[in-house]
Amino acid sequence: MEPSSLSGLPAGVGEALEAEGVAELYPPQEAAVEAGVVDGESLVAAVPTASGKTLIAELAMLSSIERGGKALYIVPLRALASEKKAEFERWEEFGVTVGVSTGNYDSDGEWLASRDIIVATSEKVDSLIRNGAPWIDDLTCVVSDEVHLVDDSHRGPTLEVTLAKLRRVNPGLQTVALSATVGNADVIADWLDAELVESDWRPIELRTGVHFGNAIEFDDGSRREVPVERGADQTAELVADALDTEEDGQGGSSLVFVNSRRNAESSARKLTDVTGPRLTGDERDRLRELAEEIRGVSDTDTSEDLADAVEEGSAFHHAGLASEHRSLVEDAFRDRLIKCVSATPTLAAGVNTPARRVIVRDWRRYDGEFGGMQPLDVLEVHQMCGRAGRPGLDPYGEAVLLASDADTREELFDRYVWAEAEPVRSKLAAEPALRTHVLATVASGFAATREGLLSFLDNTLYATQTDDEGRLAAVTDTVLDYLDVNGFVERDRDGGSEGLAATGIGHTVSRLYLDPMSAAEILDGLRTVADGADDEGAAGDFVPADGAGPAPDAGAEADADDSGFTTYTRADEEGGDPAAEAGEPDAAAAPAVTPLGLYHLVSRTPDTYELYLKSGDREEYTEVCYERETEFLGDVPSEYEDVRFEDWLAALKTARLLEDWANEVDEDRIAERYGVGPGDIRGKVDTAEWLLRAAETLARDVEGVDGDTVVRVREARKRLEYGVREELLDLAGVRNVGRKRARRLYEAGIESRADLREADKAVVLGALRGRERTAERILENAGREDPSLDGVDPDRSASAAATAGADADGDGDGQASLGDFG
DNA sequence: CAGGTTGGTGTATAGACAGCATGTC
DNA sequence: CTATACACCAACCTG
CATH class of the missing domain: 1.10.3380.30 (Sec63 N-terminal domain-like fold)
Incomplete structure (x- = not known):
């Protein structure tokens, strides 16, 4: 099926897709079209990562917009929101506008109501509903990306309830849910009254295998010799092997999944021995620049260690990194500058970072509640493996699990290679989840009685799945007691039905998203x-x-x-x-x-x-x-x-x-x-x-x-x-003045915004270490009438005092030097 | 005896959403 | 409880 043959899309979209190189829809996409995505039909697409799920969503959203509607795209991570926004913005030339809304970022400051496509996290959508965002009623199409996350005990219930609310508000809503291949996609489809498209098809061949001894055995029966000398590192050999196998004129990058931050860091360090010697001079230069940028993000050991590894073409990636670190690593890896990334699961579910070869080194992880090592979920390992194969760069992707003995090899084949992912199970019927959602549901007017509440909850995946009819009601009652006792809801037990209403404070709590x-x-x-x-x-x-x-x-x-x-x-x-x-x-x-x-x-x-x-x-x-x-x-x-x-x-x-x-x-x-x-x-x-x-x-x-x-x-x-003491609050409020600059200015005798407006310019410049442009900007932001520093020489003494303070704080005992500040 | 090796012990262990009003060194 | 890596330290070996 050719994109241009599709009807119902804004004029030119089909042709534009073909110009992008989409000559033919992928089989799952075609199945989605046949199931009616461009005709407003609800759909669950359970297909592997990178097999064109996003295009299915785009077809749904664009056709819905063409019919005069408005679409919402729900993502699980903030980082994905900006990625998707950038992707959808290519439709702006066809008059389709895109906006983002996440906790830390609202797009352009423009009203979301005027946007055709809104990208948001599930929590943000939930919050917008609670706060009565007017455009919610106008939605005609909602896409839920990675919908299998309803299985997550912490965040799953939010997604589940949010989808139920959106569908309640707008009965005609087209619901498109994109999921990884899971054990029970049919149940999700059932819940959402949607057609189901399920497929294992991938545009790039993916071979999954297990390495043990001197070779990888793949699921397709093939075998690749990767010898490991006695005492040598299995992971290192596999990374080296991928780098030494040229396809497309270049060696292949690897992504190594490990089970702890420390392992990610030490793995990256070890792998510099593999990546370093294989770098070209030009790559070294660019990596050195990148390393400097990384050091500039933060002064911590973590930052320094990362920069050291990156200089050698290797990197680690985990949640202890600053977000700037993460995106620098991700971008450089995508640009093939970094050859190998050792990562915790952050990278499995996050932004798109494919590699030629994925190595799942650790398949068990410490679980404190359990008190020992637990094997990873099949779904999680599949998600990691799915990162193998870079579209347009690799002719194939390889996912390799590591075994240290023959028994483990067999276990890994059984447990992960041949296994189907677990079924998704709703986690809604737990007190912490219901506590917040029951209050929000009552507060935003979705239910005014206990019965109404239960009937609303009947629209959730939990209700679709459970055999235990009484459980949800029982937990709901417990939660209602709690909310009542704490003064968040009022119950009115007159007559047969029990009335429910949020109190003033209950409304506040719900709107604050607490x-x-x-x-x-x-x-x-x-x-x-x-x-x-x-x-x-x-x-x-x-x-x-x-x-x-x-x-x-x-x-x-x-x-x-x-x-x-x-x-x-x-x-x-x-x-x-x-x-x-x-x-x-x-x-x-x-x-x-x-x-x-x-x-x-x-x-x-x-x-x-x-x-x-x-x-x-x-x-x-x-x-x-x-x-x-x-x-x-x-x-x-x-x-x-x-x-x-x-x-x-x-x-x-x-x-x-x-x-x-x-x-x-x-x-x-x-x-x-x-x-x-x-x-x-x-x-x-x-x-x-x-x-x-x-x-x-x-x-x-x-x-x-x-x-x-x-x-x-x-x-x-x-x-x-x-990040400042009390006396710096005023100064730090000035734009371009952070905790460091504020302290330096203060040490130089400039103690407030007002002082900035009147102080001797030489002192200001001295305190800011002679950085003229910075100082001018700061003076301007402080409201000084004549911020120009032309011909002003920095006052050395101001600079010296400030520098001494900063150095003492940095090197010596922090506590002792902080005494000087107090 | 300096310096390295070996082995036992102790310790620690993934991830990340929300409000609100604008910008670090 | 189930694993694994590593830091740390002490006992031990070697040139």
């Missing part, structure tokens, strides 16, 4: 500093009669409610009286609100991913816990009796990381001190910023919380945003 449990924790913490609670309520705050937690209000009813909530939140433990032992601060009045207290408050919510407590950390943070006891908002669990204590310490570790960041401790010191990468630091800071912004909003709704507390919350948040 997990209700996070909101409860934050509210609980804020109430401990509410005025009403200080004096009369102080005793009640810290020594609850029933050991259940703070009781902010004097009223008997409120007491009952709050103790109920607290008990419920921590339902997994013994009652006891945790607060009495360790958690009873001396403070008679409400504690002063400190940044650490606030950072701890948001760090202990379920919306923050916990930092791992290493050996020795327990002791260290227990000590900190006592030293800074008065700063915590809420009762401290008992060190000896309370299983929550461990989590409390983990949150404290996170809070300390945030505090360090806000105290201008250098990135590399933080990385070292907490055993994290630059990407983790950014991630933690972002999350905390987001939660503190939510806390600020919530604080306004808590009775008794004064304006001063709100200001402290805002200040703690802004200090995270800029």
Whole structure:
């Protein structure tokens, strides 16, 4: 079938596709057309990666737009959103407009309502629905990319509920779901009332095999000799073999999947021995430039190690990298400059980074809950293997699993090569998932009664799949109790049916996109500093009669409610009286609100991913816990009796990381001190910023919380945003002034935006190390009337003072030098 | 005796979405 | 609990 023979697309699109080189639709695409994608028919396409799924989606969206509609493309990752946007923008010449909306990025600042195609993450779509984005009603086509992720226990329910809501709002909606090949695509199709196109067809041949001893055995029966000398590294030999096999005039790149960050880093280091000697002079030059760019992203060891490897044509890739690191590596790998990437699963599901050869080195991964090594899911391994074969570059792709003995070889064939991926199973019927979605469903008006709620939930994949009719209802009731007790919903049990409505605070929580449990924790913490609670309520705050937690209000009813909530939140433990032992601060009045207290408050919510407590950390943070006891908002669990204590310490570790960041401790010191990468630091800071912004909003709704507390919350948040101490907040707010420049200016005596407008230009220039253009921009951004620095000589003393400060901070003991700042 | 080898022990372990209003060194 | 890599350290061997 030729693209130009398709009807229903905007004029010229078919021809444009042919001009792109799509002379003929791929078989799965043709099957999709036959199933009616261009006629508004819903469809589930379960086909391998890189077999033209995106074009199926484009055909659906473009034909829908041609009929006067509007399309939404849901992606699982933010990084994919921009990738897809760029891809879809080639239709702009046919009058089709594209917009993106993700948590950290909205396109162009233009109204999404005017866009024909909107690309967004599932959470963002969920949030937009909750906040009543007007264009949701106008959608005629929704595409869900990687829909098999409904299986994910954390994020799957969001996708599932979001699709159910979109379909509820708009009954005629065309739903196109793109999935990897999974065990039960038919069930997904059933759920979405969609046609099913299922296929193993790939445009580039993929051979999957297992290497053991001196050869790879492939699934098609072929065999390739790759000898491994005794003591030599199996992975290295396979990477070398791919590089030495020229197709298209060049050796093939490899992608190595390993099971931990550390393994990714050490693998990349080892593989430099393979890639380094095979580089051309020109490649070396370009790689050196790239390495410099990488070093420029961050000052951490991680950054340095990555740059060192990259200079030799090898790289690692995992979530500890800063996002700039990641894209630099991905781009250079796609450009064939980096020959080999050792990666954790980040790369299996992320942006498109194909390689000639994929090597799955580790097929088991440590699972803390399980307490040992668990084999990877078949689907996950298939996704990794699917990265083999670069369209247009390789005549074939090879995926190789590594076995160290004959038994393992057989196991790998059985478990992964011949096996079908697991069936997808909805994870909706779990409390954490339902807690947030039940509230949102009620708050955004999708259900006004318990029955209405259950009937809405009947449109989910879970309902389609389950045999256990009562389970969803049972969990829903548990969750409704929780939401009721915490004051997020009101129930009206009059008559036969039970009415449901979100309270004011319930609406706020839903719109803020908070997990209700996070909101409860934050509210609980804020109430401990509410005025009403200080004096009369102080005793009640810290020594609850029933050991259940703070009781902010004097009223008997409120007491009952709050103790109920607290008990419920921590339902997994013994009652006891945790607060009495360790958690009873001396403070008679409400504690002063400190940044650490606030950072701890948001760090202990379920919306923050916990930092791992290493050996020795327990002791260290227990000590900190006592030293800074008065700063915590809420009762401290008992060190000896309370299983929550461990989590409390983990949150404290996170809070300390945030505090360090806000105290201008250098990135590399933080990385070292907490055993994290630059990407983790950014991630933690972002999350905390987001939660503190939510806390600020919530604080306004808590009775008794004064304006001063709100200001402290805002200040703690802004200090995270800029990564500075209090005295630099004003300066750091000036564009082009970050934590480093602000500190240098401050040391030179320029302490505020106003100072910038009036200060001696020579001093400014000196503090900024003589960078004229930068200094001019900063002066301009500070609102100075005459920012020009023509003929100004930098004041050396300003520069010297600033440099001394920065150096001490960088090299010496961070804590000691920070004393100078305070 | 310096310097290297071997072997036992201890430790640690993947990923990443959301709000809001604009920009690091 | 199930694995594996690595850092660390001590006992041991060798030129």
